[in-house]
Amino acid sequence: KFSIGIASGEVKCGNMGCEGMKKFSFIGSLASWVHVVERVGRLRGADIAVGPVVEEELVSIVYMRSIQHILYTKHSSKVLMVFEAGDKKKISRKRSGCTRWSRGTAMTLTLRSTHVILFS
Numbered sequence: 001k002f003s004i005g006i007a008s009g010e011v012k013c014g015n016m017g018c019e020g021m022k023k024f025s026f027i028g029s030l031a032s033w034v035h036v037v038e039r040v041g042r043l044r045g046a047d048i049a050v051g052p053v054v055e056e057e058l059v060s061i062v063y064m065r066s067i068q069h070i071l072y073t074k075h076s077s078k079v080l081m082v083f084e085a086g087d088k089k090k091i092s093r094k095r096s097g098c099t100r101w102s103r104g105t106a107m108t109l110t111l112r113s114t115h116v117i118l119f120s
Helices: 029-043 052-058
Strands: 002-008 012-016 023-027 048-050 062-071 079-088 105-111 114-119
Touching: 002 029, 002 052, 029 048, 029 062, 029 079, 048 052, 052 062, 052 079
Parallel strands: 002 048
Antiparallel strands: 002 105, 012 023, 048 079, 062 079, 105 114
């Protein structure tokens, strides 16, 4: 069993650290927010959990269900929602194109206790 958390926003990423100790890393509230989204999804039994920005992007093509309100002051001063992404909606043939991500997207994938962070 695995769980996926997806959130969208801005991070600074790249090779960071002192000479001889540099490694690829990222800094920003999104980096910790995506872990919160994934953890809430896992605790609520959701295979795929998404943050509010991703939900806005996908709501027209994927069924969404709100699963948790989160007051996460590191990311925002307001209450944020975590959503479960469900099945793909049936789209009429008249619609063309696809929804594009408006900003960079971070995804954390948890397999047992290992976290893998993917950025696009």
